[in-house]
Amino acid sequence: MSQLNIAVVVGSLRKDSFNKKLASALAKLAPSEVVFKSLRIDDLPLYNQDDDAHQADTVQRLKSDIGAAQGLLFVTPEYNRSIPGVLKNAIDHASRPYGKNAWAGKPAGVIGASVGAIGTALAQQHLRNVLAYLDVPTLGQPEAFIHAKEGLFDADGSIGPASREFLQSWMDKYVAWVKKFA
Numbered sequence: 146m147s148q149l150n151i152a153v154v155v156g157s158l159r160k161d162s163f164n165k166k167l168a169s170a171l172a173k174l175a176p177s178e179v180v181f182k183s184l185r186i187d188d189l190p191l192y193n194q195d196d197d198a199h200q201a202d203t204v205q206r207l208k209s210d211i212g213a214a215q216g217l218l219f220v221t222p223e224y225n226r227s228i229p230g231v232l233k234n235a236i237d238h239a240s241r242p243y244g245k246n247a248w249a250g251k252p253a254g255v256i257g258a259s260v261g262a263i264g265t266a267l268a269q270q271h272l273r274n275v276l277a278y279l280d281v282p283t284l285g286q287p288e289a290f291i292h293a294k295e296g297l298f299d300a301d302g303s304i305g306p307a308s309r310e311f312l313q314s315w316m317d318k319y320v321a322w323v324k325k326f327a
Contacts, residue, residue: 149320149327151175152214153183156221156232156257156268163258163293168220170304171256174316181218184210186235197242204238208247211239216323217253217281223261223268233275240279249280252326254319256289258297264290284322289315 153172157164172181188203190196200208211217221228239247255272257265269290276283289312291297296305304312 147178149179149216149323150214151179151181151216151218151323152211152251153181153218153220154186154232154235155183156219156229158187158231162222163260163297164220164222166298166302167256167258167291167293168218170298170302171218171220171312171316173303174309174313175320179320182210182214184235186231189231189234189238192234192237192241194241200238200241207235208239208245211247211251214251215327217248217251218319219253219255219257219272219276221255221257221265221268221272223257223259223265226267227271228268228275232272236275236279246279248276250326251281252323253281253283254315254322255283256291256315258291258293260293262292264292266290282326284319287311287315287318 153168155162155164155168168183184207189207190201221232253276255269257269259265273283296307299305
């Protein structure tokens with residue numbers, strides 16, 4: 146099989162983000178032909194429809210990176226029971242101007258980690274609603290609301306033993322989902 150390129154969008158800017166760690170650890174569970182590229186969203190201007198006709202270079206870079214991918218992986222924290230503003234800003238930029246939606250048709254997985262017991266369940270639901278509108282086919286099952294607690298990651302940053310089987314199964318289903326569309 147040829148290489149499968151996945152664009153990874155982490156909805157956190159924090160240096161020691163659980164979700165950045167989760168994205169890196171998930172990549173280790175994927176088959177060798179799957180290549181993950183983290184998309185940069187921290188340098189995007191705030192979305193303003195007045196700028197649609199002349200999108201910033203950073204926005205054009207984001208859209209180009211999405212265009213080069215066969216699949217999307219959203220790894221999001223939950224802020225105030227929803228997705229972080231930086232993630233929504235990136236989604237809005239890449240979906241505009243109207244009719245130039247870079248996300249459309251790209252199969253996606255949605256996952257996230259939080260110190261809360263329900264993980265990122267509400268943020269993921271909000272994100273799924275947005276992605277449905279943007280014509281992004283999203284893996285429905287299994288859902289993965291990861292509780293970021295001691296042992297989630299082992300010493301080398303991989304998924305720890307208590308969660309490895311579940312997240313390996315999630316990754317296997319995610320890769321199969323993307324391959325259905327590739």
